[in-house]
Amino acid sequence: xxxxxxxxxxxxSAMLILSPVAYADKWGDQFPHIKATGDIPGxxxxxxxxxxxxKGKTLKINTHAVPVIGQPTALHAEQFAKLxxxxxxxxxxxxxxxxxxxxxxxxxxxxxxDIVFGFSNFINDWRQYLAPVPKKYMNSTEMKDVTKSHxxxxxxxxxxxxxxxxxxxxxxxxxxxxxxxxxxxxxxxxDTGKELKVPTTWKEYGEMAKYxxxxxxxxxxxxxxxxxxxMKKDDLMFAAFFSRSVAYAKNPRTPGGFFFDxxxxxxxxxNPGFVEALGDWVEATKYVPPGGINxxxxxxxxxxxxxxxxxxxxxxxxxxxxxxxxxxxxxKVGTAPLPGADxxxxxxxxxxxxxxxxxxxxxxxxxxGVAKKSKVQEMAFDYLCFFSNGAxxxxxxxxxNFGVNPFKNSDFDxxxxxxxxxxDADIANSYTKTLKDMEKSKNRVFPLRVRGxxxxxxxxxxxxxxxxxxxxxPQEALDEVAKEWEAIVNRVGKxxxxxxxxxxxxxxxxKL
Amino acid sequence: xxxxxKYVFLFPGLFVLIGILIFPIIFVIRLSLSGxxxxxxxxxxxxxxxxxxxxxxxxxxxxxFRLSFLSVTTVILQYVIGFALAHMVWKDIxxxxxxxxLFLIPMMTTPVIMTVIWRxxxxxxxxxxxxxxxxFGMSPKWLTDPVxxxxxxxxxxxxxxxxxxxxxxxAGLLSLPKEPFLAAAIDGASPVRKFLYVTFPLMAPISxxxxxxxxxxxxKIMDTVxxxxxxxxxxxxxxxxxxxxxxxxREFQMGYAxxxxxxxxxxxxxxxxxxxKVLTKLMLKx
Numbered sequence: 001x002x003x004x005x006x007x008x009x010x011x012x013s014a015m016l017i018l019s020p021v022a023y024a025d026k027w028g029d030q031f032p033h034i035k036a037t038g039d040i041p042g043x044x045x046x047x048x049x050x051x052x053x054x055k056g057k058t059l060k061i062n063t064h065a066v067p068v069i070g071q072p073t074a075l076h077a078e079q080f081a082k083l084x085x086x087x088x089x090x091x092x093x094x095x096x097x098x099x100x101x102x103x104x105x106x107x108x109x110x111x112x113x114d115i116v117f118g119f120s121n122f123i124n125d126w127r128q129y130l131a132p133v134p135k136k137y138m139n140s141t142e143m144k145d146v147t148k149s150h151x152x153x154x155x156x157x158x159x160x161x162x163x164x165x166x167x168x169x170x171x172x173x174x175x176x177x178x179x180x181x182x183x184x185x186x187x188x189x190x191d192t193g194k195e196l197k198v199p200t201t202w203k204e205y206g207e208m209a210k211y212x213x214x215x216x217x218x219x220x221x222x223x224x225x226x227x228x229x230x231m232k233k234d235d236l237m238f239a240a241f242f243s244r245s246v247a248y249a250k251n252p253r254t255p256g257g258f259f260f261d262x263x264x265x266x267x268x269x270x271n272p273g274f275v276e277a278l279g280d281w282v283e284a285t286k287y288v289p290p291g292g293i294n295x296x297x298x299x300x301x302x303x304x305x306x307x308x309x310x311x312x313x314x315x316x317x318x319x320x321x322x323x324x325x326x327x328x329x330x331x332k333v334g335t336a337p338l339p340g341a342d343x344x345x346x347x348x349x350x351x352x353x354x355x356x357x358x359x360x361x362x363x364x365x366x367x368x369g370v371a372k373k374s375k376v377q378e379m380a381f382d383y384l385c386f387f388s389n390g391a392x393x394x395x396x397x398x399x400x401n402f403g404v405n406p407f408k409n410s411d412f413d414x415x416x417x418x419x420x421x422x423x424d425a426d427i428a429n430s431y432t433k434t435l436k437d438m439e440k441s442k443n444r445v446f447p448l449r450v451r452g453x454x455x456x457x458x459x460x461x462x463x464x465x466x467x468x469x470x471x472x473x474p475q476e477a478l479d480e481v482a483k484e485w486e487a488i489v490n491r492v493g494k495x496x497x498x499x500x501x502x503x504x505x506x507x508x509x510x511k512l
Numbered sequence: 513x514x515x516x517x518k519y520v521f522l523f524p525g526l527f528v529l530i531g532i533l534i535f536p537i538i539f540v541i542r543l544s545l546s547g548x549x550x551x552x553x554x555x556x557x558x559x560x561x562x563x564x565x566x567x568x569x570x571x572x573x574x575x576x577f578r579l580s581f582l583s584v585t586t587v588i589l590q591y592v593i594g595f596a597l598a599h600m601v602w603k604d605i606x607x608x609x610x611x612x613x614l615f616l617i618p619m620m621t622t623p624v625i626m627t628v629i630w631r632x633x634x635x636x637x638x639x640x641x642x643x644x645x646x647x648f649g650m651s652p653k654w655l656t657d658p659v660x661x662x663x664x665x666x667x668x669x670x671x672x673x674x675x676x677x678x679x680x681x682x683a684g685l686l687s688l689p690k691e692p693f694l695a696a697a698i699d700g701a702s703p704v705r706k707f708l709y710v711t712f713p714l715m716a717p718i719s720x721x722x723x724x725x726x727x728x729x730x731x732k733i734m735d736t737v738x739x740x741x742x743x744x745x746x747x748x749x750x751x752x753x754x755x756x757x758x759x760x761x762r763e764f765q766m767g768y769a770x771x772x773x774x775x776x777x778x779x780x781x782x783x784x785x786x787x788x789k790v791l792t793k794l795m796l797k798x
Binding site: 096097099100103104107125232233234289290291292293294308451452454455458462465466467468469470471472487491492493496 | 547548549550551553568571635636637638642651653655656658741742743744745746747748758760761762763764765766
């Protein structure tokens with residue numbers, strides 16, 4: 001009897017232990033994308049989605065070009081179609097055209113796409129045309145794991161309009177095998193009299209990038225370069241510029257607006273802080289790879305991820321690409337906060353303050369919403385919930401050019417990267433620490449989220465690209481941007497912009 | 513058939529004309545008098561957009577002059593190369609049919625796809641062009657130097673559209689009467705004199721047509737710029753159509769973009785009419 005009891009207990013225990021594996025394997029076999037984890041239980045898991053029947057229904061999605069966010073959209077569309085029987089049409093659009101591609105039909109009262117992808121700072125222009133995320137999804141297992149700040153980012157006045165699928169910040173990525181290399185440290189010290197270390201100011205960043213530019217420092221027979229940056233006009237370059245500007249222009253002692261003076265709505269964009277940053281950026285054109293001034297985000301990911309440069313900053317993607325299994329520099333890269341500066345502009349006193357300053361730039365990132373006029377809203381939200389379910393999200397995080405970055409509490413656990421992605425423990429720890437520290441910082445800058453936001457960012461892209469191309473000096477270029485910003489504020493209405501901007505300022509001033 | 517019945521037969525054509533030409537133009541004019549953008553509807557703001565365009569937007573005029581330079585340069589090059597190629601295969605040469613087809617291939621390819629391929633060719637660190645040139649100690653900044661980037665746009669445009677010029681001019685050459693050439697041969701005219709005094713004048717009407725058609729097309733350069741340089745570096749390759757695209761479809765300033773489009777349309781109609789008249793006068797003076 002005892003033997004039978006032991007056998008039955010053992011059998012039941014084995015079944016219980018192995019059942020999740022068997023469950024995971026069932027979906028992992030059918031969908032190789034989630035092979036590492038298998039399905040992860042949740043309200044929008046593979047198992048749950050397979051119970052839905054959308055046969056005969058069509059879901060239309062407008063997303064970014066392949067690969068960044070476009071590829072996961074298409075992949076999850078294919079999976080969703082297979083699970084639910086729905087027909088999913090995916091249209092790919094370049095980054096610069098995402099805004100208008102949704103706005104034109106929105107304005108005309110049409111909904112050619114049920115789901116529209118864009119940047120999270122479009123929220124103010126788009127929200128009136130988007131369906132709020134229903135309670136059912138707000139209470140889902142997946143949504144409960146989203147960080148508080150990303151729930152806030154996707155919402156306006158407490159209502160969520162954008163479904164969280166991505167969470168972005170800009171931070172520094174560097175080649176650990178070079179910066180931590182004792183031989184190079186000695187050589188750098190001998191040649192420059194300075195320490196080779198993770199740069200904490202943009203000036204140090206520039207000096208090191210210049211030193212390691214144009215020679216084969218990793219012995220692969222190819223020349224390497226200093227830095228890979230998004231410098232291509234109209235291709236998110238405005239965000240790269242703001243990342244360089246925050247160190248000089250975000251002063252924690254002068255609350256009340258980074259982009260504008262909230263009281264007067266006078267643009268700060270041409271103050272000496274921003275001009276200094278643009279001067280550094282113009283200097284950076286000397287240490288980017290050939291053609292680097294024309295690098296979009298995809299080029300930056302490919303360049304740093306492929307081992308071509310010493311540094312890179314911007315979104316997670318280049319770092320993740322470098323840490324992929326097929327990368328030649330896996331576990332040879334590190335992360336750190338964005339460099340700071342030894343001085344910061346005080347816009348109130350109109351003087352430089354000679355003290356160290358560092359400010360994280362929370363870029364937020366890809367956002368997606370469901371059109372209010374969509375006739376298949378439930379299916380659309382199911383798709384989005386499925387897109388970011390546990391298994392898909394973890395698999396997407398591991399692929400650099402997918403553009404999906406941490407936004408869930410569980411993403412900040414280093415074990416995720418060590419166990420499922422094979423990262424070295426110290427790299428995983430420093431990565432998650434870099435991200436967590438940014439969340440904690442009290443000197444953060446958030447993107448502009450005002451009406452007509454694309455006009456503002458487009459003006460920045462035009463002005464800064466003129467400076468990078470040598471058509472104008474940094475001061476002239478930013479004066480032109482400031483003039484354009486004033487004109488836009490007048491067109492939109494000072495009160496309207498002020499009202500929208502106040503929400504962002506409250507967040508920056510830690511009052512929200 | 514009475515008078516009214518005739519009009520019934522005209523209706524389908526008239527309907528199409530109104531639908532695809534008259535209505536869009538009227539709508540663009542109405543749009544240009546509005547501040548339609550992401551935060552305003554189709555309101556009426558009078559001539560505000562036109563005042564802004566003529567008094568406060570040097571970028572539009574810079575892009576227009578850049579466009580004029582690019583289109584005139586590319587069309588001249590296309591005409592010269594197209595004429596030379598057409599003249600070559602007009603004669604009885606070996607593999608004449610093969611060359612006639614070969615020269616037409618660029619025109620048959622999709623411009624956007626070909627521009628992506630050209631962009632890869634000219635990529636400054638990964639492209640084959642600089643890979644070859646680096647053997648001679650050269651690595652031109654094809655896409656990132658403000659002057660060279662214009663030259664790169666010209667190369668791609670000339671490659672893509674010379675076959676069109678070639679096709680029209682070859683058709684013209686094949687339709688020329690044989691008698692003037694026989695007379696020139698009897699008079700002992702050299703090949704150069706034959707070309708200058710017989711072929712070229714006889715080809716003048718076709719040349720004018722071909723140049724004007726290409727000028728109209730070239731003045732809309734958009735896809736090449738969009739894919740190759742995005743108007744950069746800076747604004748150095750930004751053309752009028754690309755600038756209108758940025759304002760209208762990127763920044764969503766629809767009202768302002770409409771005023772630019774309408775102004776651009778008027779300028780193009782006037783300038784192309786003048787160019788056609790001047791060319792006719794110059795080339796058909798005898």
